Amino acid sequence: MNNILHIDSSVRFAEGESSSHTSISKSLGQHFIQTWMKKNNLTKVVYRDLANNPPEFISMDWLAAAFTEKGGCSEWQKRVLEQSDLYYEEVKQADLILITAPMHNYGMPAVLKAWFDQVLRLNHTFTFDLKRGDFPIELMLFGKVLVLLTSTGEFGFQVGGVREEMNHLGPHVKLLGRYLGAESFYEIGSEFQEFKDVRHQHSIANARIQIESLVTDLLRP
Numbered sequence: 276m277n278n279i280l281h282i283d284s285s286v287r288f289a290e291g292e293s294s295s296h297t298s299i300s301k302s303l304g305q306h307f308i309q310t311w312m313k314k315n316n317l318t319k320v321v322y323r324d325l326a327n328n329p330p331e332f333i334s335m336d337w338l339a340a341a342f343t344e345k346g347g348c349s350e351w352q353k354r355v356l357e358q359s360d361l362y363y364e365e366v367k368q369a370d371l372i373l374i375t376a377p378m379h380n381y382g383m384p385a386v387l388k389a390w391f392d393q394v395l396r397l398n399h400t401f402t403f404d405l406k407r408g409d410f411p412i413e414l415m416l417f418g419k420v421l422v423l424l425t426s427t428g429e430f431g432f433q434v435g436g437v438r439e440e441m442n443h444l445g446p447h448v449k450l451l452g453r454y455l456g457a458e459s460f461y462e463i464g465s466e467f468q469e470f471k472d473v474r475h476q477h478s479i480a481n482a483r484i485q486i487e488s489l490v491t492d493l494l495r496p
C-alpha cells in the first residue's frame with residue numbers, strides 16, 4: 276500500500292494547533308499516520324481537512340453536469356464538477372482511505388456527507404443500468420482498504436452495545452465505503468468524551484493500542 280488518502284472531518288483543531296479542546300478523532304488519525312510512517316515512510320499521504328476546507332453541497336447544476344453523457348459537458352459544467360473530479364481522483368489513486376469522524380447527531384458530520392456526495396458519481400464510482408433489474412447499480416472501484424476512526428460523546432455504539440441502534444455513523448460510512456472501492460473495512464472508536472471520566476481516558480488509550488495493532492496487521496507482507 277503506497278498511497279493513503281487521509282480525510283479529517285472534525286471542526287475542532289488537531290493536537291498542537293490549539294490548547295483548548297482538541298479533536299479526538301483527528302488525534303487518532305495523526306496516531307495512525309505517525310505509526311504507519313514509522314514503519315513505512317515511503318508511503319505518499321494526501322491530506323484533506325474537510326472542516327477547514329469544506330466541500331460544496333451538490334446543486335441542480337451539479338446534477339445536470341454529473342448526468343451529462345461523457346464528453347458532453349460544456350466548459351461551464353466542467354467547472355461545476357472540478358471539485359468532484361479532484362476528490363474522485365484522490366480516491367482513485369488511494370490504496371488506503373483513512374477517514375476520521377466525530378459522531379454528530381448520531382451520524383457523520385455534514386462536511387463528510389458533502390464529501391461523499393461529491394465523490395460518489397455515475398460512471399466514476401458506479402454504473403447504473405435498468406437492464407440489471409432490481410439491482411441496477413454496479414460498483415467501479417475495487418481493492419482498497421477503508422479505516423474509520425471515530426470519537427463519540429456517549430458510548431455503547433458497537434455491535435451488541437446499548438446504543439447500537441442509534442449508530443448511524445459507522446454503518447453508513449462502511450456502506451458508502453464500498454462505493455469508494457473499499458473491500459476491507461476497519462473501525463476503531465473512542466467513546467465517553469462527554470463523561471470526561473476515567474472511562475474516557477481508557478477508551479482513548481485502548482483506541483490507540485488498536486490503531487497500532489491494525490497498522491502492524493495492514494503492513495504485514
Ligand SMILES: Cc1cc2nc3c(=O)[nH]c(=O)nc-3n(C[C@H](O)[C@H](O)[C@H](O)COP(=O)(O)O)c2cc1C
Nearest residue numbers: 285298299300377378379380381426427428429468
Ligand atoms: C454538534 C455535535 C453533535 C454531537 N452529537 C453526538 C451524538 O449524537 N452522539 C454522541 O455520542 N456524541 C455526540 N457529540 C459529541 C462528539 O461526538 C464528541 O465530542 C467527539 O469527541 C467529537 O469528536 P472530535 O473530538 O474529533 O471533534 C456531538 C458533538 C457535537 C459538537
